[in-house]
Amino acid sequence: MKLNVYATYVASTVAMLVVWHLLATYVFPSALFSAPLEVLKSLVELVRNGTLVEHIAISLQRILIGFLLGSLLGIPIGLLMGNSAFIRHFLEPYIEFFRFIPPIALITVAVIWFGIGETSKVFLIIYTTIFIVILNTAAGVMRIPANKIRAARCLGASSRQIFFSVAIPATVPYILTGMRIAMGNSFATIVSAEMLGANAGIGTMIWTARMFMQVNEVFVGLLVLGLLGFVTDRLFRLLIFRFAGKYVGASI
Amino acid sequence: MSLVKFRDVEKTFWKDPANSYSAVRGLTLDIEEGEFFCLLGPTGCGKTTVLNLLAGFELPTRGTIELDGRAIVGPGPDRAVVFQGDDSLYDWLTARENVEFGPRMRGKPGKERAELADYYLQLVGLRGQGHKHPHELSGGMKQRTQIARVLANEPKMLLMDEPFGALDAQTRRVMQRELVKIWNTTRKSVLFITHDIDEAIILGTKIGVMRAGPGSDVKAVIRIEGDLGHNRNHPRFAEYYDQVNSLIEDEVNRTLARETQA
Numbered sequence: 001m002k003l004n005v006y007a008t009y010v011a012s013t014v015a016m017l018v019v020w021h022l023l024a025t026y027v028f029p030s031a032l033f034s035a036p037l038e039v040l041k042s043l044v045e046l047v048r049n050g051t052l053v054e055h056i057a058i059s060l061q062r063i064l065i066g067f068l069l070g071s072l073l074g075i076p077i078g079l080l081m082g083n084s085a086f087i088r089h090f091l092e093p094y095i096e097f098f099r100f101i102p103p104i105a106l107i108t109v110a111v112i113w114f115g116i117g118e119t120s121k122v123f124l125i126i127y128t129t130i131f132i133v134i135l136n137t138a139a140g141v142m143r144i145p146a147n148k149i150r151a152a153r154c155l156g157a158s159s160r161q162i163f164f165s166v167a168i169p170a171t172v173p174y175i176l177t178g179m180r181i182a183m184g185n186s187f188a189t190i191v192s193a194e195m196l197g198a199n200a201g202i203g204t205m206i207w208t209a210r211m212f213m214q215v216n217e218v219f220v221g222l223l224v225l226g227l228l229g230f231v232t233d234r235l236f237r238l239l240i241f242r243f244a245g246k247y248v249g250a251s252i
Numbered sequence: 253m254s255l256v257k258f259r260d261v262e263k264t265f266w267k268d269p270a271n272s273y274s275a276v277r278g279l280t281l282d283i284e285e286g287e288f289f290c291l292l293g294p295t296g297c298g299k300t301t302v303l304n305l306l307a308g309f310e311l312p313t314r315g316t317i318e319l320d321g322r323a324i325v326g327p328g329p330d331r332a333v334v335f336q337g338d339d340s341l342y343d344w345l346t347a348r349e350n351v352e353f354g355p356r357m358r359g360k361p362g363k364e365r366a367e368l369a370d371y372y373l374q375l376v377g378l379r380g381q382g383h384k385h386p387h388e389l390s391g392g393m394k395q396r397t398q399i400a401r402v403l404a405n406e407p408k409m410l411l412m413d414e415p416f417g418a419l420d421a422q423t424r425r426v427m428q429r430e431l432v433k434i435w436n437t438t439r440k441s442v443l444f445i446t447h448d449i450d451e452a453i454i455l456g457t458k459i460g461v462m463r464a465g466p467g468s469d470v471k472a473v474i475r476i477e478g479d480l481g482h483n484r485n486h487p488r489f490a491e492y493y494d495q496v497n498s499l500i501e502d503e504v505n506r507t508l509a510r511e512t513q514a
Contacts, residue, residue, distance in 0.1 A: 147340035150309055155354035155405050156329030165357070169344045246385060247344045 034219045042216035043223070051205070056224065059194065059201040060232075062118065063186045066125020071179050073126070074133030078178075079171065081134065082141020083163065091134075099131040103189040111197040121193050121201075128189040129182040133175065140174025141167055172247035176240055183236060187229050202228075253321070255409065255441050256283035256306065261315035263301050275301040277467035279315070281460060283409075288435055288442045290452035291470075292500065293462030294507040299445045302462075303413050306443060307333050320408065329354065332402030334412040338394040341386040347397045348373060348382030354405030372400040375434055392423040399434065409441040416451070428454055449500065453492045454484065461499045464506040472499055 017036050024035035034042075046052035081088040103124050114120035148170060152162045194203025202221055209217035240248060258281040264274045275298035283289045293299050304310040305317055308327040317324045319331065332354075333340075342350055351372055352365045360368070373382050376396040386394055395415055402410060416424040428451060435442065435455075446452050452459045453476065460470045474496060480486040 145339035147335045147337065148342065150307070150327065151333065151335065151340040151401075152353070152357070153327035154307065154329065154331060154333045154407075155357055155401070157353075157357040161357050165353075166342065169342070172344070 031213075032215055034216045038216050039219040039223065042214075043220045046217065046220055052220070052224070055200055055202050055205045056228065059190050059203070060228070062121040062201065063125055063183075063190050065118075066122040067129050067179075067183055067186050069122065070126040070129025070182065071133050071175075074130040074178070075137050075175055077130075078134040078137025078175070079141060079163075079168065081138040082171070083167065088138065095131055095134060098127075099135070103128045103185075104192045107193050107196050110193070116197040116199065121190060121198065124189050124193050125186050128185050129179075132182045132185065133178040136174045136178025136181075137171060140171035143174070144170045169247055172244060176244065176248065180233065180236055183232060184229065187225060191225065254282040255285045255287075255320060256281070256443070257316070257318045258282075258302075258305075259316045259318075261305065261312045261317060263298070263305060263310060264313045274313075274467045275465060276305075276469060279469040281470050281473075283441060283443060283458075285441055286439050288444065288455060288457045290444045290446055290456035290459045291462060292446055292449065292452045292459055292496065293468070294464055294500065294504040295447060296507060297462045297465045297503065298468040299447070299462060300413055303333070303411050303443060303445050307331055307411050329358065329405055330408040332405055332407035332410055334395070334398045334402055334410060334415045336414045336417045338386060338391065338398075338418075341394060341397060341401075343386050346383050346385055347378060347389065347393075347400075350386070350397055351382070351400045351404045353401060358405070368404045369400075372404045375403065375437060376400040377430060390423075391419050392427055395419065395427060396430070399431070403434075403438065403440075407440070409443065412442060412444045414445050414447070417446075424451075431455060449493060449496050450484070453480070453489060453496065459496060461496060462503070464503040464510070471503070474499075 021036050024033050043052070077091070081091055106124060106127060107120075110120040110123050114123055144167060148166055149162060152166045157165065190201065191203040191206070194201035195207040198204045202225060206218050206221035209215075209221065258279050261279040262274060262277045264272050266272045279302065281302075291299050291302060301310065305312055306319070306324065308324050308331070311325075342353065345353065348369050351369045355365045355368055369382065373379055376399050378393065378396050378400060381389070381393065384393075386397070389397065398415070416427045419427060432455060444452075444455060446455075457476055459474045459476065461472050461474070462468050463471045474492070476492060478488075480489055480492075483489065
């Protein structure tokens, strides 16, 4: 069964490569549409001279720092919002307002404020992460079954103990779901941010390649983004199962 | 003196200022120390409201409720609740950690907690299962965990809200037998909510039959005299059954009539 699934994945990947090759070679033969072999050649070259690894490392570092800071800020705010109607109502207008301003729209402001260095990128990733994490965390707290809280009261737990020993652990699956979505969105943000104002990173690499009509390199960038997104998501899932398995049960 | 005293209790819920519903009205009820009191009634008659009032989850609109001479002002560790569903168990804790939860919250040292957990897991028939998480346990085992969890907290009384209502018939029988055994060991006072006459007679030392809602109260209290051996084939079982059934039949019919009108 399991083997069958993997065989299907491999078959599907091979089929995609074949179709891509045929399209690029016979249907749309053009310098603007790279064939898989040329992309591979370009990929090998970029790995060999070290640029690709450098770009990847910089993008990942920005995402990781912003994502962690955004989560660290978002989780407590979400917990407080889920717990207190006053805090929820107080913060809701901000969250409902800002979550509709996409991070891409803030790139200009971020660059004006923080320059084209790391700070503006991290700021944008925090911005991308925080609202999703807040909303998911708050929703998680509010969806705790009443009987879990009631049972704790009957067992002699204080409000503080209920918050730490029931509300937080019961919310972990929601927090992790929020973080997973935020991680995916962070990729979108970082690429745009790096295209519009940065000296390095995958986004910069794609943008620069475009200016020099290095279509193969553009394709390498896209390929890398797809793979990186997939790998980080799987890694995140793996870490959850490894370290927080008991909180999520079979739900992720 | 009775352990639990309901005196002329009324509980009214308001949907909006003009739209209210009285679940119970004029309810007076006594539960003695060491008694297994089954509260029996048709669906929607306010049985669970009575339990929620005693648990302190709800406060009465009128009247007084006392436990051991003290008015109920909120939930407390002297009254432990076993819920019908399994959503009160903590999924991230093992069965054993669930059982230890109360003692842990109340600051009991680890060694004492472990002893309590050992004892009560064994008592409810979960020896060797303590390492499992709730999602690895069957419905019956989850309810056993809930029972062990409340007993380990050493409450004055147990409040059970149709704890076997969601189990299949076979498991329910087993659990009823187990509960009788556990009760014989601990002799805790119990308020047990059910709509199952059979279950009430098998388990209870007293059965309170409630009227159909709204504004329900206890219509009659029947004492189960002597020991039926918790045996459905006991000749007096049938007598009790008829007696309780005739009391409850009118109430069920009233409930049905109201539902078909609405």
